[in-house]
Amino acid sequence: MPPMKRGANVALTREIPSLTGVVVGVRWDAGREHVLEANLVMATLLCDRPNHAISDDHFVFFNQLSSPDLSVHQLESALAGDKEQIEIDLATVPAEVTRIVIAVYVNDGPGARRTLGQLRSCTVRVLNRADHAELVTSEDLAPALSLETALTLGEMYRHEGGWKFKVLGQGYADGITALARDFGLSL
Amino acid sequence: MTPDPTTARPRTDLAFLSVRSARALTPPPAPAPAPPTPTPTAAAPAVTEPVPRATSASSALLDLDDAPTAAPHTAAPTPAAGPAPATPGVPASGATGARRLDPSPPPLRLASLPTGGRLMLTPAAPVVALSRLASGVGTLNVEAAVTSGGDDLVLSCAYALASGQSSFLNPDSSQRTAPPDARLPVLTASGERSRRLSIDLRQVRTLSRAVFVLHSRSGTPVTWSGALLISTIGARIDVPLEPAPASAALAAVSLYQVDGRLVLRSERDPAGSPREACASFGYDAIAWLDDAHVIA
Numbered sequence: 001m002p003p004m005k006r007g008a009n010v011a012l013t014r015e016i017p018s019l020t021g022v023v024v025g026v027r028w029d030a031g032r033e034h035v036l037e038a039n040l041v042m043a044t045l046l047c048d049r050p051n052h053a054i055s056d057d058h059f060v061f062f063n064q065l066s067s068p069d070l071s072v073h074q075l076e077s078a079l080a081g082d083k084e085q086i087e088i089d090l091a092t093v094p095a096e097v098t099r100i101v102i103a104v105y106v107n108d109g110p111g112a113r114r115t116l117g118q119l120r121s122c123t124v125r126v127l128n129r130a131d132h133a134e135l136v137t138s139e140d141l142a143p144a145l146s147l148e149t150a151l152t153l154g155e156m157y158r159h160e161g162g163w164k165f166k167v168l169g170q171g172y173a174d175g176i177t178a179l180a181r182d183f184g185l186s187l
Numbered sequence: 188m189t190p191d192p193t194t195a196r197p198r199t200d201l202a203f204l205s206v207r208s209a210r211a212l213t214p215p216p217a218p219a220p221a222p223p224t225p226t227p228t229a230a231a232p233a234v235t236e237p238v239p240r241a242t243s244a245s246s247a248l249l250d251l252d253d254a255p256t257a258a259p260h261t262a263a264p265t266p267a268a269g270p271a272p273a274t275p276g277v278p279a280s281g282a283t284g285a286r287r288l289d290p291s292p293p294p295l296r297l298a299s300l301p302t303g304g305r306l307m308l309t310p311a312a313p314v315v316a317l318s319r320l321a322s323g324v325g326t327l328n329v330e331a332a333v334t335s336g337g338d339d340l341v342l343s344c345a346y347a348l349a350s351g352q353s354s355f356l357n358p359d360s361s362q363r364t365a366p367p368d369a370r371l372p373v374l375t376a377s378g379e380r381s382r383r384l385s386i387d388l389r390q391v392r393t394l395s396r397a398v399f400v401l402h403s404r405s406g407t408p409v410t411w412s413g414a415l416l417i418s419t420i421g422a423r424i425d426v427p428l429e430p431a432p433a434s435a436a437l438a439a440v441s442l443y444q445v446d447g448r449l450v451l452r453s454e455r456d457p458a459g460s461p462r463e464a465c466a467s468f469g470y471d472a473i474a475w476l477d478d479a480h481v482i483a
């Protein structure tokens with residue numbers, strides 16, 4: 001299957017009715033930018049409507065590895081070449097969760113500021129949790145980035161009783177602060 | 188009179204569980220008399236029955252730390268709420284209910300920072316806990332806004348990492364980051380006159396605890412006035428120093444990382460030197476060069 005472009009979507013559970021869980025993996029290449037590499041953070045937001053995370057507890061990242069209902073959790077060690085991975089148990093995602101947005105941001109630490117524009121490549125892909133077969137992958141989202149420090153990569157969302165995946169690729173120049181504000185989170 | 192468990196309010200989410208687990212704050216006498224009532228071995232299933240009933244009558248008595256008690260209770264509302272615990276279609280209630288035995292750790296039961304808020308730590312309310320989100324995003328800055336002592340004052344910090352390593356960061360030395368050999372420092376000193384320390388929250392899990400110490404370079408006792416200003420991306424915490432007695436050093440604020448959450452406590456403990464201040468907080472594995480500097 002060719003890489004999905006920004007805005008493209010696929011009906012995962014319609015294509016694979018037996019799909020019970022997925023692994024969403026993110027790959028990036030920061031080249032020799034070691035500080036950027038160390039400060040890149042993957043985050044997953046469980047939303048009850050577009051651009052609205054249910055609560056701060058529904059922001060899954062390295063410091064909060066699971067959603068309260070345990071349906072979404074981030075793996076401490078990503079496999080198969082991904083930098084970070086989250087696992088979604090589709091059957092146990094609460095009904096109130098209608099969208100699961102996957103994002104990446106640069107943590108604004110004490111050192112020099114880095115941007116996502118320094119990435120050589122950045123893709124998101126979806127695997128079947130049962131056999132780790134790759135279902136879809138996105139196009140390289142890095143070339144369109146410049147001064148952004150946060151980026152929504154893709155989202156899983158409910159559609160007609162099933163789940164679809166969409167590639168987003170929306171950047172935020174104000175980083176995690178803007179992303180959090182956009183999704184109603186309090187930092 | 189005990190309500191019917193099938194009509195009792197179901198436990199449907201973790202937040203609800205957390206609220207009920209606040210039982211520990213209630214006086215212990217209430218739960219104590221409850222256990223002896225049923226006969227121990229007479230009828231095992233019968234013993235499990237009364238528990239939920241008592242719970243629904245008074246949620247504060249529910250012992251949620253006990254997995255066996257929690258399991259039947261979470262399962263109970265499912266049949267009452269939905270027609271059948273069948274299979275794929277209705278997973279949200281049934282399946283999540285079954286997995287609630289591994290929730291987040293119990294709440295810290297400390298004051299939390301209000302959303303986008305500003306808070307002052309006072310002697311009456313000296314502690315605040317940040318959420319995991321606020322504890323893991325951006326930088327936590329600690330800045331001394333102190334009018335006493337003039338240029339003689341320094342803000343320093345004793346720290347212990349999750350690895351067990353501990354040391355003391357005195358910005359008034361050649362070493363202005365910690366740990367000393369780290370490629371990406373957890374702690375960084377900056378600002379004019381060595382009065383700002385920053386914690387890289389991307390590495391919050393590597394930090395176990397810290398205590399921020401104000402001290403005079405000359406060792407002269409200082410009458411403290413001003414505050415420590417602690418800020419993250421979206422919040423600010425002010426820690427006034429005023430009630431502290433005059434001293435050459437002051438352990439102003441302690442910080443603990445509790446399962447990803449940062450807990451800050453206003454201390455205002457006077458000491459004769461930074462070394463003494465750190466020792467009083469249990470930092471006893473630091474190789475000191477003198478009372479204010481460590482061996483590099």
